[in-house]
Amino acid sequence: MQTKKPRKTMNAKQITAVFRDESVLLTALKKLRENGVNIRDIYGPCANHDLIRNFTRESRLPYLSVLVGLFTVVATFAFIYYVAVIDYPLRYGGKPIFSFPPMVVAMFLLAILVTGGASTFAFLGRTRLFPGKEVSLPGPRTLDDRFYLVLDENFNPGEIKQWLSESGAEEIIENEPSE
Amino acid sequence: MLSNETSVALVKGNKSYGQITGELLATVEGKTPLWWFAGMTIGTILLAIGAWAVYMSLAEGLGTWGLTNSVAWGWDIINFVWWIGIGHAGTAFTIFFLVFRQKWAGSINRAAEAMTVFAVVCAAMFPLLHMGRPWLAFYILPYPNTRLLWLNFNSPLFWDVLAITTYLITSIMLWYLGMVPDLATIRQRTKNKVGRFLYGMFSLGWDGSLYTYNRYETLMKLLGGLAAPLVISVHTIVALDFAVSVLPGWHATILPPYFFVGAIFSGFAMVLTLMILFRKAFNLYDYVTEKHLDNIAHVLKYGSLVIGLAYVTELFIAWYSGVEYELHTFFHARASGTFSTAFWIMFAFNAIIPQLFWFRKARQNLVVLFLVSVIINIGMWFERYIILISSLAQDFLPSSWTAYHPTMVDIGIYLGTFGLFTCGMLMFVRYIPIVAVNEVKPISRQGHANEKTTQDHER
Numbered sequence: 096m097q098t099k100k101p102r103k104t105m106n107a108k109q110i111t112a113v114f115r116d117e118s119v120l121l122t123a124l125k126k127l128r129e130n131g132v133n134i135r136d137i138y139g140p141c142a143n144h145d146l147i148r149n150f151t152r153e154s155r156l157p158y159l160s161v162l163v164g165l166f167t168v169v170a171t172f173a174f175i176y177y178v179a180v181i182d183y184p185l186r187y188g189g190k191p192i193f194s195f196p197p198m199v200v201a202m203f204l205l206a207i208l209v210t211g212g213a214s215t216f217a218f219l220g221r222t223r224l225f226p227g228k229e230v231s232l233p234g235p236r237t238l239d240d241r242f243y244l245v246l247d248e249n250f251n252p253g254e255i256k257q258w259l260s261e262s263g264a265e266e267i268i269e270n271e272p273s274e
Numbered sequence: 275m276l277s278n279e280t281s282v283a284l285v286k287g288n289k290s291y292g293q294i295t296g297e298l299l300a301t302v303e304g305k306t307p308l309w310w311f312a313g314m315t316i317g318t319i320l321l322a323i324g325a326w327a328v329y330m331s332l333a334e335g336l337g338t339w340g341l342t343n344s345v346a347w348g349w350d351i352i353n354f355v356w357w358i359g360i361g362h363a364g365t366a367f368t369i370f371f372l373v374f375r376q377k378w379a380g381s382i383n384r385a386a387e388a389m390t391v392f393a394v395v396c397a398a399m400f401p402l403l404h405m406g407r408p409w410l411a412f413y414i415l416p417y418p419n420t421r422l423l424w425l426n427f428n429s430p431l432f433w434d435v436l437a438i439t440t441y442l443i444t445s446i447m448l449w450y451l452g453m454v455p456d457l458a459t460i461r462q463r464t465k466n467k468v469g470r471f472l473y474g475m476f477s478l479g480w481d482g483s484l485y486t487y488n489r490y491e492t493l494m495k496l497l498g499g500l501a502a503p504l505v506i507s508v509h510t511i512v513a514l515d516f517a518v519s520v521l522p523g524w525h526a527t528i529l530p531p532y533f534f535v536g537a538i539f540s541g542f543a544m545v546l547t548l549m550i551l552f553r554k555a556f557n558l559y560d561y562v563t564e565k566h567l568d569n570i571a572h573v574l575k576y577g578s579l580v581i582g583l584a585y586v587t588e589l590f591i592a593w594y595s596g597v598e599y600e601l602h603t604f605f606h607a608r609a610s611g612t613f614s615t616a617f618w619i620m621f622a623f624n625a626i627i628p629q630l631f632w633f634r635k636a637r638q639n640l641v642v643l644f645l646v647s648v649i650i651n652i653g654m655w656f657e658r659y660i661i662l663i664s665s666l667a668q669d670f671l672p673s674s675w676t677a678y679h680p681t682m683v684d685i686g687i688y689l690g691t692f693g694l695f696t697c698g699m700l701m702f703v704r705y706i707p708i709v710a711v712n713e714v715k716p717i718s719r720q721g722h723a724n725e726k727t728t729q730d731h732e733r
Contacts, residue, residue, distance in 0.1 A: 140291055140459070141715040142487040150484050154492035160500075175427050178416065183424040190428065197428040201436055204507065207500045208440040215447050218493045219478070222486045224454075228479025230461075237482050238459040240291035 108248040109135070110255060111233050112264040113241050117143045120242050123262035124149055132246060132255060138233050139242040156221075160214045167209040171202045241265075284378055285718040286560040294718055295459060298711045301556045301703060302460060309555065310700060317696035324690010327683045328403065336406050338683040342676045345666045349684040350400040352658040355533075356540070357397035357691065358438070358512055359654060363541025364390025365441075365501045368448055372498030377717045378569060381561045384710040385552060385703075386545050387449040392698035393544075394442045396691035401434075403687065430514040437504075437511040444501050451494065454480050455712040509537040516661065522603040523665035526591070532584040536654060539577035539624070543650035546570045548699070550644045552708055561709045568637050574650065575631035582625030603665055613664040616656050623653025 114120040120137070124146065127134060137150060175198050184192045219225065233243040246255070248269065256267050285294070330338045341348050364386040371379035402408045414435050416425045425432050458480035461473035480486070513533035516524040546567065553562040592604035608617045627649055630636040637643065668675050702708075 137484040138482045139484065139487075140295070140482060141455075141712045142484075142491050143716060144491075147484060147488045147491065151488050154489045156489060156492045157496060160496055174416075178424045179427050185426075187426065194428065197433075200433045200507075200511070201427060203503070204433070204436045204440045207504060208436075208443060211444050211447055211497055211500050214493055214496055215451065218489055222489055224478040224480065224486070226475045226478055230458075230474075230479050230481050232462070232481055235462075236292075238455070238462050238480075239295045 108252075109270055110246050110248050110252065110259075111268045111270065112244045112259040113234060113266040113268070114244065114263070115241060115265050116263075117146055117242065119263040120244060121145055121149060123244065123259055123264060126258050126262050127246070127255070130254075130258065135245045135247060137242060137244050138237045140238050140240060156214055156217060159217050160210050163213040164206045164210040167206045168202045171205045172198060175201060284381070284563070284565075284720050285714060286563055289560070289718055291715050291718075294715055295711060298561070298707045298709050298714070299460060299463065302705060302707055303463065306704065307555070310704060313696060313700050317693045317700060320689045320693025321697060322693070323686050324693050327686025327690055330683045331403055331687065332408075336404070338681060340678060340680045340684050342678065344669050344674050344676050345663060345678040347404075347662055347666065348678060349680045349688060350404050352655070352662050353688050353691065354397050354400035355512055355658045355662075356655050357393045357400075358509065359533075359537035359540040359658075360544045360651070361390045361393035361397060361441075361445075361541065362505055362509060362537040363545045364388070365445055365448070365505045366538055366541060367545070368452075368498050369502045369505065371713075372495050373502055377720065378566055380713045380717050381709045382545065382549060382566060383713075384449075384452060384706075385548060385708050386541075387445060387452065388699065388702045388706075389544060389548060390445045390541075391442070391449055392695050392702075394438065394445065395698070396695050398438060398442065399687070399691055399694075430511060430518055433511045434515055437508045441504050441508045444497065444504060448494070448497050448501060451490075451497070452710060452713070453706055454478055455482070455490075456707050456710060458482070459711060460707075505538075506534055509533045521665045521669070522592075522597070522599040523608070523661065526588065528584060528587060528591070532581075532588075535577060535580045535584065536624075536657060539574065539581055540651055540654035542570055542573050542577065543647040543654070546574070546643060546647040547651070550640060550647070552703065556703070556708065558709060561714060564638060567640075567643055571631045571637040571643060574628050574646070578625055578628035578631075578650075582621075585621060585625055599670065603668070607664045607668050608660055612668070613660060617660050617664075620653050620656040620660055623649050624657060627653075 112123065114123065117139075121143075124134070124137070128149070134150070137146065139146075176193070180193045186192060232238070233245050234241060237243055244259075244264075248255075252269075256269075259267055289297070339348060339350065364383070367379045367383040367386040370376040371383050402411060405411060414425070414432065416427075454477055457473050457477035461470060461477050464470050464473060510530040510533065513529040517526060517529040519525060549562050549567065549570075553559055589604055589609065592600040595601075607613055628646055630642065630646060636646075663678050667678050
């Protein structure tokens with residue numbers, strides 16, 4: 096299973112196969128995988144769970160979120176303890192100066208806020224999405240109704256093209272890489 | 275609770291992806307309909323009234339409001355709780371969709387999220403204005419300051435600030451990230467230069483790569499999971515604002531769950547009101563089907579039962595406690611006496627009329643659905659009115675009992691929030707697809723498994 100998006104090889108031609116149906120694309124993907132072909136990426140208008148599961152490994156984002164969440168809980172506790180017990184121990188209504196239950200509310204809410212924000216920014220950073228980014232799509236209907244399977248033409252291009260057309264690709268395009 | 279069988283078609287007509295893109299983006303790409311301008315005009319007028327009322331509140335002070343020594347929380351807090359309640363449905367829908375995998379919620383959650391964001395902004399206006407000097411609002415944040423004061427972290431009012439801020443920011447993240455792929459689709463299709471620039475900026479360079487989708491799906495599930503406890507905590511904390519006081523009618527352990535159910539109830543009612551209007555206005559009959567409306571009606575039916583149970587429980591506990599103050603508030607102020615009209619309107623509108631939804635005929639009749647959804651939100655407003663005013667206006671000292679009447683400024687601010695909500699929702703439906711195109715595509719095949727898409731048009 097591919098874990099990372101492969102780096103672009105210079106001067107290599109690309110093969111782009113166009114698919115209309117995700118299930119057909121899934122068969123083609125499995126076929127290529129069986130034969131050890133490295134796929135650059137698949138572009139499409141929506142996410143399909145079976146495709147994703149067969150294409151790449153699960154994201155590690157949740158691990159980061161758990162770490163950030165735990166850190167926020169501890170940091171919030173430390174902050175409130177400093178404020179309410181050490182720096183400004185004001186006794187109101189005869190209540191104890193150090194009381195854990197009301198701290199839980201702020202710890203819980205801040206954990207959600209900070210974790211949500213951190214996960215979002217981690218996602219944007221990892222996928223390199225930012226306002227004003229230049230986009231080059233493999234085909235005009237990528238975000239509409241077609242799926243594009245893009246791979247580098249590194250070895251046995253004839254065979255690869257045959258597998259693709261056998262599994263039901265609507266169109267196979269050979270082109271120079273755009274960059 | 276809600277049917278999620280694979281046999282039910284969630285999108286009617288077995289459409290191809292291209293057709294779905296075309297139909298759902300028609301709301302953005304088509305000509306601006308005349309009713310939109312009419313709606314915007316009404317919204318702007320209401321907004322202007324609100325601006326006048328806000329000016330009066332700031333320039334003259336809160337003396338322009340109807341508050342008295344006893345009724346220190348009046349229309350402002352009633353409307354705050356009412357709007358926050360409405361703002362609960364969006365996240366609830368997102369959780370249905372992302373966490374409970376209720377696929378039917380996929381075509382509603384974008385609109386519901388938008389409603390949440392605007393409703394929470396409207397709600398936040400009230401406590402902000404109630405501060406009297408909102409430009410000093412930053413005093414409520416805990417930061418080292420020259421006043422050498424820290425906050426009281428044991429106060430529900432501080433929790434409320436945190437809860438609402440967290441809820442607003444999380445809702446905006448869920449809403450905005452959910453629309454990024456759709457904004458990219460519009461960016462590719464739009465011919466207008468300004469449009470392409472703006473949609474290009476906001477779509478963050480989305481290219482539909484499966485690697486991105488993989489991380490995106492994980493992120494959305496994560497945010498959905500994080501937002502899930504928020505739905506419960508926000509209104510619980512709003513309820514604690516009341517419940518930790520010692521006033522009869524407020525000081526009750528039932529308040530947090532009762533407020534929570536009320537919030538979900540009123541939020542779903544507002545979603546129903548809006549979806550009935552949107553599906554008619556934008557011809558979304560294939561995407562928001564009778565099944566969707568039926569499911570929401572079911573939720574309202576059960577919500578109404580729980581709300582009714584809460585009303586009766588409150589009355590029972592007041593009687594069972596034998597405390598004369600409780601007995602006075604519940605039986606002499608609310609159920610009979612000064613506030614009885616409002617109390618019975620609340621009871622009938624929230625606990626009795628929605629029981630109509632036990633009948634299939636009522637659930638399938640759009641007029642009944644629409645009227646009941648509006649009635650529920652009127653009833654929910656009266657609920658907050660009863661909770662606040664009946665407990666405050668007749669407190670422990672009969673000599674300080676007073677009548678409460680809102681002033682024009684109170685009413686003006688409330689109308690202003692309606693203007694803000696109307697304008698916000700209209701801007702949303704004009705520039706962003708109401709139904710999440712990229713979320714509807716994968717669920718559009720459900721119920722059409724063995725059919726071929728017949729109308730796959732070529733361009």
